[in-house]
Amino acid sequence: MIPFEHIMILSAAIFLLGLIGLFVRKDALTLLVCMGLLIMAVGVLWIAVAKSFGEMLGQGVVLAIIATAFVQGCVGVMLILKLQVHKPSLQVKQFTELKG
Amino acid sequence: MLVWMVLVPFVTAGVFGTRYLLFPHQSSRLIPIWGSLAMAGTFFCAVVLSFSTLGRGEVLSYVLGHWISVGEYTFDLKLYLDALSSLFVIVLTGLGFFVQLYAWGDQPKTSLWVKYLAYFHLCYGFVLLLLTASSTHLFFVGWQGVSVCGFLLMGYGYENHEKFLFKKNVFISHRLGDAALVMFIAIGVQVFGTLEFATISPLQTNGVLHASYYPVWKLEGLALLLFIACMTKAALFPLYISIPQTAKAPTAFFVLLGVILPCMTGIYAISRCAQLFATTSIVSHIALWIGLMTALFGALVAIFQYDIKKVVAYSVITHVGCAVTLIGMGSYAAGVCYALTSTCVHVLLGLGAGSIVRGVHKTSDLRKMGGLKTRMIATSITMICGYVSIIGIPVSSGFFSKNNAFHHVLVSGEKWVFILFILIAVLTVVYMTRLMVLTLLGSDTRLSLEQTQKIRESPTLILIPLWVLAMMSLFGGWLVFAMYEVLTKSLPQFQYVHLLLSKTEIQLGVGVTFLVFLIVAMTIRYYGQKSKMIEKEQRNAFLCGAKKHWYVDRFMTAGGSILMRVMASIAHVFEWLLSKGVRDAITFVLQSFGYGIRSVATGVIQSYIFFILLGIVFLMVFSLRY
Numbered sequence: 001m002i003p004f005e006h007i008m009i010l011s012a013a014i015f016l017l018g019l020i021g022l023f024v025r026k027d028a029l030t031l032l033v034c035m036g037l038l039i040m041a042v043g044v045l046w047i048a049v050a051k052s053f054g055e056m057l058g059q060g061v062v063l064a065i066i067a068t069a070f071v072q073g074c075v076g077v078m079l080i081l082k083l084q085v086h087k088p089s090l091q092v093k094q095f096t097e098l099k100g
Numbered sequence: 101m102l103v104w105m106v107l108v109p110f111v112t113a114g115v116f117g118t119r120y121l122l123f124p125h126q127s128s129r130l131i132p133i134w135g136s137l138a139m140a141g142t143f144f145c146a147v148v149l150s151f152s153t154l155g156r157g158e159v160l161s162y163v164l165g166h167w168i169s170v171g172e173y174t175f176d177l178k179l180y181l182d183a184l185s186s187l188f189v190i191v192l193t194g195l196g197f198f199v200q201l202y203a204w205g206d207q208p209k210t211s212l213w214v215k216y217l218a219y220f221h222l223c224y225g226f227v228l229l230l231l232t233a234s235s236t237h238l239f240f241v242g243w244q245g246v247s248v249c250g251f252l253l254m255g256y257g258y259e260n261h262e263k264f265l266f267k268k269n270v271f272i273s274h275r276l277g278d279a280a281l282v283m284f285i286a287i288g289v290q291v292f293g294t295l296e297f298a299t300i301s302p303l304q305t306n307g308v309l310h311a312s313y314y315p316v317w318k319l320e321g322l323a324l325l326l327f328i329a330c331m332t333k334a335a336l337f338p339l340y341i342s343i344p345q346t347a348k349a350p351t352a353f354f355v356l357l358g359v360i361l362p363c364m365t366g367i368y369a370i371s372r373c374a375q376l377f378a379t380t381s382i383v384s385h386i387a388l389w390i391g392l393m394t395a396l397f398g399a400l401v402a403i404f405q406y407d408i409k410k411v412v413a414y415s416v417i418t419h420v421g422c423a424v425t426l427i428g429m430g431s432y433a434a435g436v437c438y439a440l441t442s443t444c445v446h447v448l449l450g451l452g453a454g455s456i457v458r459g460v461h462k463t464s465d466l467r468k469m470g471g472l473k474t475r476m477i478a479t480s481i482t483m484i485c486g487y488v489s490i491i492g493i494p495v496s497s498g499f500f501s502k503n504n505a506f507h508h509v510l511v512s513g514e515k516w517v518f519i520l521f522i523l524i525a526v527l528t529v530v531y532m533t534r535l536m537v538l539t540l541l542g543s544d545t546r547l548s549l550e551q552t553q554k555i556r557e558s559p560t561l562i563l564i565p566l567w568v569l570a571m572m573s574l575f576g577g578w579l580v581f582a583m584y585e586v587l588t589k590s591l592p593q594f595q596y597v598h599l600l601l602s603k604t605e606i607q608l609g610v611g612v613t614f615l616v617f618l619i620v621a622m623t624i625r626y627y628g629q630k631s632k633m634i635e636k637e638q639r640n641a642f643l644c645g646a647k648k649h650w651y652v653d654r655f656m657t658a659g660g661s662i663l664m665r666v667m668a669s670i671a672h673v674f675e676w677l678l679s680k681g682v683r684d685a686i687t688f689v690l691q692s693f694g695y696g697i698r699s700v701a702t703g704v705i706q707s708y709i710f711f712i713l714l715g716i717v718f719l720m721v722f723s724l725r726y
Contacts (some may be wrong), residue, residue, distance in 0.1 A: 022709050031705060096703030 007048035015041035023083040028083075032076045039069040102162050102179050104234055105145035105189075109225030112138040116218035125211050132204035135217055139200040142228070143193040145184065146711075153186040154586055161234060168334055174293055180234030182437075183586050188231050188368050191440050194448050195360055196224050198565035202451050203352035205561030206374035206458065216256045223249030223356065227364050235295040236285045239369075242283060243333075246365055247274045253353045254346065264375045270342045272663070277332030277339075291318050297372055323376055324382040326369060334366020337394040340417050341552060347409035347464070351454025357713040358413050359450050363443040364421050369437060369621070370424070374432045388428030392520050395421030403534065406466045411535050415490070416446050418528060420504065425517065433509040433587035441501040441580055448569035450487040455479045455558040455566065456539060459550055466538045473540040475555045478563050480540050485570035487536050491529045491616055494609060497576035503609050504584065510608065522615075531625035541624070 018037030026033060043065045071100020081099070087094050112135060119131070152158045164177040203220070207213050226249060230242025247270075252265055289295055291314060335343040346358040351374060366604070370377060370387075398417035407409045419442035426435030430673070457464045459476050473480045489498035502525065509518045557563075572579070700711070 019713070023706050092705050 004048055004052045007044065010043045011045040011048065014044065026090050026092060028075075028080050029090060031092065032073060032080075034078075036069055036073060039065060039072070043069075101145050102160055102181055102232065103164070103433075105142050105149065105193075106179060106225065107226045108138050108142050108145075109221045109228060113218045113220075113222035113225060116214055116221065116402050120211070120215045120218060123211075128214075130216055132200075132207060133537045135221065136197065136200050136204055138221065139197040140191065142601040143190075143197050146189045146193040149181060150190055153181055153183050153662040170381070173289070175237055175292075177238060179238075180297075181232055185368075185591065187583060187586055188439070189228065191444065192227060192231065192360065192364050195444065196356075198447065198451070198569060199352050199355050199360070200655050201565045202355075202454065202562055203350075205319070205352060205453065208350075209327075212256070212290075214254060214344070216350075216549060219252045220247050220353065220356065223253060227361070230365060233297075235297060236288060237295050239279060239297070239372075239464060240285060243329075243365065244278065246333075246361065250274075250342075250361070253357060254349060255355065256350060266275050266342070266345045269345065273332045273339045273342060277329040279333075280325045280328040283321060284329060287318065287322055287325070287428065289557065291322065296405035306464075319376065319384050320380050323373075323380040326373055326376070327383055327387055328367040330369050331390070332366075333369070333393075334362045334420050334424065335417050336390050336421065337397060340394065340398070343417055344410050344413040347407060347413050351409075351451060351457070352563060353627050354409055354413075355447055355450040356577050359416050359446045360443060362416060363423075363439045367420065367423055367439045368426075371425055371432055371436045374427075377427070377430075379428065384428050384430065386428070388425055390649060391421045391424030391426075391428055392517060392524075393421070395419070395425065395524045396520060396527075397421075399524050399531060402531040403527065408456060408464045408466055408469070408539065409450070410533065411466075411531060412446060412450050412453050415449070415528070415531065416442075417447065418524065419443075422521070422524060422689070425521070426505055426508060429508065429514070429517070431505075433584055434504050436509045436587050437584045438501045440583060441497050441576075442490070444569065444576075445489045445498055445573045445614060448482065448566065448573055449490070451562070451566055451569070452479055452483040452486060455562050456483070457571050458562075458650060460560055461554070467537070470541070476551075476557050478557055479566065482535065482563075482566040482570035483540070485574045487532050491532055491620070492525070492612060493616065494613055495575075495577055497573050497580050499613075500577045501575050501578040501611070503612070504580075506608055506612065525612070526615070526619055529556045529619045530623050537624055597636050622652070 018034045018041060019021055021037065025034065043062045046058045046062050046065065050056065050062075052091035062088060083095060115134070118130060119128070149160060153160060160181040162179045164179065166174060167177040168175045200220075203217065223246060226245030227240045228242075229244060232238055233239040233242055251267060251274075253268060254270065285295065316635065331338045343358050343362065346354050348354075376385075395418045398414045398421060402411050402418065405414060420439065423435045423439035426432075426438060426474070438521035455465075456469065456472060456476065456479060457474070459479065460469055463469075485496075489496040492499045492502040506518075506521065508524075509521050702708075
């Protein structure tokens, strides 16, 4: 049995990785993947907490989180594909005029 | 069995409605048979149940379940049948059966009819629910259902604009009544702490008055609210306009909406809360005078109507007014007895009028009728039975109820009321005799020769209810006695008058009978020369006013329109305020807010993520600190 602290550290590591990725990387698809990492970090934490408290509900929530992440990815990719029509680029800096 | 009785009409309505939805273009022979069987079933249930309620004086109740529980109040969904309500239920189910039989005989060949029969049964079910409700909230369900079904039923047989106008009138007046009833329920809960009818009363069961325990103005206010609600349903003076307008509907619907419902909803509500009414003096007086005014007014209009069904409708208004007058004087048993008896007779007259209209090729104009006594013999005989009963010829049921009413008025010692009552009775005799003379006597119809020869008696299905009702109204005097017995036992605070032919009563009866015969003779003589009379009436300006219902209808319609216009202009002011003031204010705030926000919005994703991160950190710190 893996101790709870270890899993917490793992989750924090994944979260940090995603966060750093979000700030450092510049192309849209990588940003999407980083967001996925953030979400998955939270999911791992949910499972760990659920297991340590002996509650099954947490694992159910993770299913919902996975579904949300999937949908988020789909929508993101679709938006990126649509943006390609205007500018054939993946760099997010190119799209700053979308601020409104 | 109580539950079944209430459930059967709803199930029937459901089946008819489903059938109409599934096969909208077919009419079936099974539909009217089913409808009549359902009506007969409820009548049978009502009779069996009344053996225990009327015979042994028991009170039946059945709890369907809990409905609402708020704080310390819990309201049950409870059906309840005591002597008073079972009397109403028996009359309603019996008359409903006859009306359904008539509808069977009278049904047109369109499939749309099935839909309206479904509404008919739904309406009937809601009235049963209203009559068997043990508490005001269930009563309110029935009350609303009756309004809705009335609204739906009026859709049949009207041209579009007329339908719209009628529905507008009904809508406005019924909303007023509903508002009053809702306020009655709310204040009733506050005052009495309960919604059960049995406990909405300042009287205890042993008859001791506890009115001083409650503030008088609250009791008066409660009674006034209930009375306003009943005014819309029982068709009292300013709000009666929906009743005559039902005359254009098919006869079965006319009889249900215009004849049966005023008694079954309005009068029932008042008599159910008789204990509350008995402690009020101001509202009782209001009821007394409004009732009298309604009766007088209805009779005055009825004399000059040329539409046969409208005469019956105004006659209903007259009699309901008389019943309310009696109730206002504190003779509840006599009032309710009067209302129930006259309802039975009016159902006969309404169905008979429908049969006549059917016979003379769908015109309801009295001026075109005449000489039907040889052409529609059965209808004529039954109509005459109803006529005899309603003008109060001795031994008919109308005589006993009317005599009883007169006696109560005389004993109460209010001279003016008594004089007006006599006047109303005289007017009743005049308009009913006029109706009979114009339709049955004489040798000429004003239809073309070809049409006159085609006048045929209605089919047997229509005649059966007519015959039964006619026999009841002729020989049902003992039923009136029985009814009065039951009512005096179940309605407290009645002024007890020994009914069975006291000396004054005999004198009164003889006097009234002579008066009646005298007036009948005079009226027949006056209206016998028909064509002259019609010319005379058309020339007279006074009568023109009467023909137009003394302009009350028009006034009320205009009042409704003005009300709507005022509402619309208020709405316009609000709209202007909203569009100009509030909208501009909101845009100003948002714009100035936007200037600040816009500088933050760079369009670079990383900066957004940074702000989100800042927010999360802030939330975490906040939640950890506090």
